[in-house]
Amino acid sequence: MAAKDELGRRGEDVAVQYLQDRGLVVLDRNWRCRDGELDVVAAEADVGRLVVCEVKTRSGTRYGEPAEAVTGRKAHRIRRLAKLWLAAHQVRWCEVRFDVCAVLIEQGRPPTVQYYEAAF
């Protein structure tokens, strides 16, 4: 596994833990289809809302904050993938929220999470 994938994997673990701590139920991780991948799909059980979370991990801020890497194009792709996920799981109608979870894993420090609810 390449170093960057390793980092991404760790970031996703951190994000999943964070979501679960917030009381969300994680439904799917790394759901792939022909058009790409959704990092985490979770549900807010009490309000019946689907949460599609894009996890972005970086090992430093030298190239900018992690969340800055989520551009308009990426947001657009995630929206399309979310529709595909809903179709694949035959969910008829539900509220969907798109979040971004920015994880910063710096050497020798505990990972930090910045969470953007309804980011796009």
Added chain:
Amino acid sequence: MGLARGWSVALRGVEGHVVEIEADVGGGLPGVHLLGLPDAALHESRDRVRAAVVNSGSVWPNERIVLALSPATLRKTGSAFDLALACCVLAAGEQVPQRSLDRTVLLGELALDGRLRAVRGILPALLAARAAGLRRVVVPESALPEAALVPDLEVHGAADLREVLAWLRDDTPLRRPGPVAEDTGPPAPDLADVVGQDDARHALEVAAAGGHHLLLVGPPGTGKTMLARRLVGLLPPLSGDEALALAGIRSVAGRLPAGVPLATVPPVEAPHHSSSMAALVGGGSGLARPGAVSLAHRGVLFLDEAPEFGAHLLDALRTPLEEGEVRLSRAEGTVRYPARFQLVLAANPCPCAPAHDRDCVCSSLARRRYFGRLSGPLLDRVDLRAQMYPVTTFTTAADGEDTATVAARVRAARGAAAERWAACGWRTNAEVPGPELRSRFGLPRAVVRPLDAGMRSGLLTARGADRALRVAWTLADLAGCARPDHEHVEAALYFRDRRAA
């Protein structure tokens, strides 16, 4: 995290508009959104401001930042908003108190390391801020002498963003401007240096006394350029308002000398005959910038070798000559620049231009074509035409009057004119509208009879008659008379005589 508000000034020509800058931080992915019709330079300020803030040791809010510049429909150009944008972002991020930004105008471009760079147009921007009732301003340190020209303002100068932030947080004092230094410039060359040329000297004196336009015609080496350059020495120094208007134009053109920005010496602009239209009357893409006619506001525009200028350039001078301002329309709108200058043209009588006219080898057609480049409508606006003669004796001792003597007479004549027109708001005879000269300040029939004759024979246009009247008033002022008599009108017509041209 929240909302912050600051102030800056947008410039359109020499007019400033106060711009309110709002920064909203929070609610979304990190990114900077700049609203309010910014141009390319202003768009780039997003990155400049961020780098400057980070390199100044402050924290850039890691959130969605919306910056709105209002009025939103006014197109904003340039980098002068950098400082205000940076301070608004930090105030919205609660790193500086909003209270300190209230009623404070912030101007200046930020370098990536946080240094504050000077921008053009500080002076007109501050005039607009004062007019809008904003009393506290922060400008780049290097612009302090310029900012000090605007009275009744609390001006602060800073070298970098760090200093401004310290001032906003806990009132760490910034630099204050020193006393306003007036630039009297180097002494103008003396009129005594010019040998002979009594006619042209007299014309120069009349031009200086009344603010009239002047054409000097003569063979090369007779001192046309020398004379023209000595006109400034005869003109009175600029008044406070005039000097400020000129400094405003220079500031917009980026031509304000550092250190001593308030020049009270009337400006001289002597563009080369290869100048472009944009250089002469103003221009440029987007929004037009001032040209030589505006930089010569309240001073002298000297066109040496006038027939060598393109005909379209000379004719472009006609409207500013008449109206005292230029209006330039470009893609982003129309700007008005003041352009009340005194035109001095110098020309050779023909292309070969020998010392004595009888030695001329040009064909009559060549002579006519050469001089024909000065169009009739342009010459009609030139009140004084003086012929210069070859200097025939070699004298080392100057025999003419010196600048001080002539300037004293000019001062007296200008004083008399200013006193007479004071109630109407004009300062020189050249500014008085024609209808007023004919009605309210009309002269007896016997006095203006030569004008009647001239118009009837077609030698004089209606405008020409008005202009001759103005010269007559100046001649009367120089002679110490209350109003022109028959002789003054005749002399004024003699100065207009086309044979001289």
